Amino acid sequence: MITTAASALVMNAAQVAAAEPIKTAGIYTVPVEQQWVSRIHIAAVAAQDRGDIAYTYSENVSNTDYARVIREYAEAGNKLIIGEVFGAEQEAREVAAEYPDVAFLMGSSFKEDPALPNFAVFDNYIQDAAYLSGIIAGAMTTSNNIGMVGGFPIPEVNRLMHAFMAGAKEMNPDIAFQVSFIGSWFDPPKAKETAFAMIENGADILYAERFGVSDAAKEKGILAIGNVIDTQSEYPETVVASAIWHFEPTLDKAIAEVQAGSFAAADYGIYSYMNKGGTSLAPYGTFEGKIPEKALALVTKRTEEIMSGAFTVAVNDDEPTSS
Incomplete structure (x- = not known):
């Protein structure tokens, strides 16, 4: 007893x-x-x-x-x-x-x-949603000129830019890109000034990898595509779509491993993939009904194929350059 x-x-x-x-x-x-x-x-x-x-x-x-x-x-x-x-x-x-x-x-x-x-x-391997956001941008541009402002040309940024560009090109092969890096992770004024220069050079949609880019788009009355977070409610007439990163699957996996006493050296990048719940395309918000049906149909098709494994968005970590 x-x-x-x-x-x-x-x-x-x-x-x-x-x-x-x-x-x-x-x-x-x-x-x-x-x-x-x-x-x-x-x-x-x-x-x-x-x-x-x-x-x-x-x-x-x-x-x-x-x-x-x-x-x-x-x-x-x-x-x-x-x-x-x-x-x-x-x-x-x-x-x-x-x-x-x-x-x-x-x-x-x-x-x-x-x-x-x-x-x-x-790392945030959210190239799946970045690709889908590129499809939207490719359908919305009228000048066929898209500006892209990034922080540093490191793999995690490069792969998202390349995926975005591939999606835009699939929708509209005539698009040209302006690509620039500001050399900072958090310098909204510099990102904004860089974006202004791209607008002056003909861009009518901006890829906002950094804070400050959407502000420039808003001031000049053009569109922007968001990255990592959803800022549509803050820029209701500007941000058409965004590739969202969900870190929860990555962290939850690590927590489970620590709890089980089995945490080990591993690459958790796969938990950022769309089929793991690590990324998604943000709701269109005020742009519902304003995006061409052809683009929406392609987004739906590619999303289903990404989830099933029938389509894979390429991971390209090389530094992107202007067209």
């Missing part, structure tokens, strides 16, 4: 421990309202709200300070650390190696390393 009672106590303790939220930290080099990081932050807040994690975060962390902040969160007992190490790859991995019992899930342009089993990588 004593043995049975002791066993029950052990089992109950294990269940309580299993139910404990995972102490989780987010480390971001930009404000949490920035498009890309906002999607990670929203998913983490949702996971905290349902009791899976206990979440805290630091924003505007410089690349040179990133390793120190990682170490502080690891020393504070966090068991899952999420963030983006595009500018601090080597330092982040070196610190992660010092804390083998902490799971790291980091946005990265590089792949996982089996020699660092607690460091998994992800």
Whole structure:
């Protein structure tokens, strides 16, 4: 009887421990309202709200300070650390190696390393929805001139631009593209000025990979295509469509692995794919009924084919250039 009672106590303790939220930290080099990081932050807040994690975060962390902040969160007992190490790859991995019992899930342009089993990588592979948004843009342009403003020409940006361009070209092979990178992840004034120059050069639709581009489109009375987040309600006469990133499948997979004690070095990029629930085309909002039926039909067709595996949007990480 004593043995049975002791066993029950052990089992109950294990269940309580299993139910404990995972102490989780987010480390971001930009404000949490920035498009890309906002999607990670929203998913983490949702996971905290349902009791899976206990979440805290630091924003505007410089690349040179990133390793120190990682170490502080690891020393504070966090068991899952999420963030983006595009500018601090080597330092982040070196610190992660010092804390083998902490799971790291980091946005990265590089792949996982089996020699660092607690460091998994992800990226926003939302080329599926970017391609579909390109179809919409290809149908809406009248000048056959589309401007594209990005932050940096790194793989995660390049692949979305290429997918967008491929969708636009499928809809309208006569389109030419103006492509420019502003050298910053968060500089709305610079992005806006770059967009103004493209409008002066004939663009009548802008691909808004950065904040500030849609503002330029709004001021000049032309259209824009959004990226990562849905800003249609903020620009109801400007933003026609947006490719949305849903980070929830990526984070939820990592949480499940940590809970199971099976977290390992892996590439979580696949959880951003449309057939995993990681991306979607935003609702058209005020543009319902204003998009040509031919484009809508192609979007529906391609969406079904992407979901079934009959059609694959190419992943091209090379730097895009103007036509």
